[in-house]
Amino acid sequence: MGANLCRIAQTAFNLLPRKVQSFARSRLAAGTISKQIATPCGLPLPSPVHATLTAEELGDGQIIVVGDVHGCPVELRALLDKCKFQQGLDKVVCVGDLVNKGEQSAEAVHLVRQIGGITVRGNHDEVALERYEMWKKCGRLDPKYHYLEQFSEEDVDYFRRMPFSLSIPSHGVLVVHAGIVPGTPLEDQLLDDLINMRHVAAEGTGNRYKALPKFPRSAGQPWANIYNGPQHVIFGHHARRRLQPCRFATGIDTGCVLGDQLSAVVLPPVSKLRSMGVTSPPTGSVTLESIGGQLVSVRAKRCYKKEDED
Template sequence: MTVAVLGEPRQNRRMKRTIVIGDVHGCLDELRDLLREVGATPADRLVLAGDLVVKGPDSRGVLRLVRKLGAASVLGNHEDKLLRARRQGKTLSGAHREVAESLDDDDWRWLESMPLRIDLPDIGIVVVHAGLIPGVPLDRQRRENLLSLRSLRADGTPSRRVDDGEPWASRWPGPQKVVFGHDALRGLQRHRFATGLDTGCVYGGVLTALVEPGSLLVSVPARRQWAQPGDLEEDGGRQ
């Protein structure tokens, strides 16, 4: 499993912050709005929760901006889908195909480098795209859950659906605090040891950042609704 460990942000007289941002899905203007709203500077450590691409208006623009800013991101299920198709020489359709055709070699290289988990040991946070199974050590977590988990059924088995059990994060026992995305239908989740940041920007909701220290949540509104929830099978919505 690929894991990245990020050191502390650069020392700076004014601030030393970590900014974690939820699912952007190609919403470039909103990402810029959010960075402005939190007053992001090069001194901040910038981490994204994956699914930077697909559904929204400018996936490639988002990839270029986060690269330019030196941000890190975990792999989301939509990046994974693009990468798998490319490796297997499979033909994509619809929005995924459009995005795949817009990417250049640098974009692909950056996608290839996205880890499944980012550890921020200095602030006791781990970032994953979707979810973790309580009681399973971090290094033993399954890739499919990291990319797609949303719920735990009463018997503890995992589900990618939002209407199929409790949010996994409500049962996460810590001690690491987990910051994740992927669950736009549930929206902002604030559990004792887990914070869900997918607030459905691409569906006309808001784009949300967690700023540490201080656990400050900052959101900016979508410029418009860019996609319908549940219009892709990966969404796991209430079909």
Template sequence: MYALCPQLMNYQGDPIITAPCNRGGHTSQRMRPWQNSCIVLAGIALTMAIMRRLVQLSRGSHAAGRALPVTPYKCPVPAVIHQRIDHVKPGRLIIVGDCHGTPELFRLLDKLQYNIATDNLVLAGDLVNKGPVSRDILDAVPKLGCWAVRGNHDDAVLSAWLQFRAGQQMNPKFEWVRNMTDEEAAVLLGLPFTVSIPQYGIVVVHAGFVPGLPIAHQDMWVMYKVRNVVREGEGQELTHGSATKTSSGVKRLDVIPRYRPIEKAKDGGGEAWGALWRGPPHVFFGHDAIRRLQLHPHATGLDTGCVYGGQLTAAVMPPLAELRKQSSAFVAKMRLGEPVSREDLRVELVAVDAAEVYSPPGAVPT
């Protein structure tokens, strides 16, 4: 196991939209006695942090005379919605699809020879639920020196835990949540909706985005639920990045298609949002197990249905220094602010087969 002294999440202050994050070096040696103590102390700190965060949100909303800000599943909005990683470690960048509480995460990291001290690891959401080791994964996340985004199952589980702690009735499918600790709940509470790594020109989100809409304007529901979009007329682009000059020299915003997001094709048809995403950035996402691996020009879907007996898949990119030497196209496009492709990023797809079917494959993914 990849046991380390966890880095504490920052829950201080009021909710913000973006924040830089820089994780320092780690050691991959086996756990020592002092590390056990460190983990216990970190757990206590996380427990205090989650309670402090709830109190801060409550006081802030009462003082402002407005409703408590919540996610679509009625959980407190995370302190950081869009997390920005400005300084990466010197090793590879590894992005893993939906784990859903399956032990294949640890098998995949073993196969990749993941190095906590140098590699950068991002989990694409739905860390928990349906699989047998959800709590093990929550316990491992702070020890892996990784980042993760919030999936719809992560938020639903946190909501169920809060209901249970409040003495309310919860859905029987979340029965396992009764045994979750405060520390495990704190991991879920701290998950942002996106993790962006500007130096690679990429962003990780669980489900996706509405094409043409800046990430800062994306709805929380969309970011962990959308699969398809339906075109509904045209509108002006909200970012000035694509503004063009008229003959008079005055800048105008481009007119682009306007889309309505939907979760499932049966709810209104449409087409995969990723096929319409034109970047930048290049988006890595999960959530869409029915389509399995998706290789759109500027979006890569990594949910290959591990919990349904499929595979757990990772997108692996070279260390940033090597990538800049190996890919002149990457360097040129980053300099010009153009979207990068998997080929530019030198992406290698690595997968492990599921050891078993953890959830019936006939079940509709949610």
């Protein structure tokens, strides 16, 4: 009986417009995530929720922070080649949304895992994991997520362990999928905001801000335009704006799946920072230029999906 009700509920939810689904999730999240007891889709929290990549773990390789892959492993391979990626030496960090929209989601996940990549959780990764767990409980898989049938247990575990942020103290960098609310400590950020936000609005006095829901559309401004550090935030999620080269934040969802580019920020090894005269960790608010960050991009092979707002 319970399994049948589960199937009926999931089917009914899947028939709702996607914007309504997103709005429902965000409103449910608003009532629960502040307690940090579950992810925005009600899944168990990863451990850690906020991860750190230490200088010891980095070794003396470069760090390649890659934008939204969205099921485009061919472009990811080309980008890594252009960055002169050396497996076993360099670290690859993905800003989230490995899956959906493109045609090879499972292959993209396999590639990132094969090269030892670290991925912070994106909104599409979160929902894909939710659909996987629902499939295993209820026995029905949303056709949009057919690629989950190709997932191994290791792939699923990789998704379950995706943190919501990754700090790289040696470079003064923070990687998240969507953004952070300026002025709010990382540990107090709503997890739903970290994977879904785009705009903020002033709240009260004293330079306080709040994230705005995507649906219904609200007035506001892109959070990265007003963020002033101290960490330099590298993020994705907002393909419509393409590259966002703000002073203390860099948005690198440059619309690969939409036929544009797949981009990465390449951070130099710690030893190169020292040779540049940069203290590690850096002091003050960090710009990409101050730590020798370089933008590298490759063209998409073709347009895999028409542009939308998701």
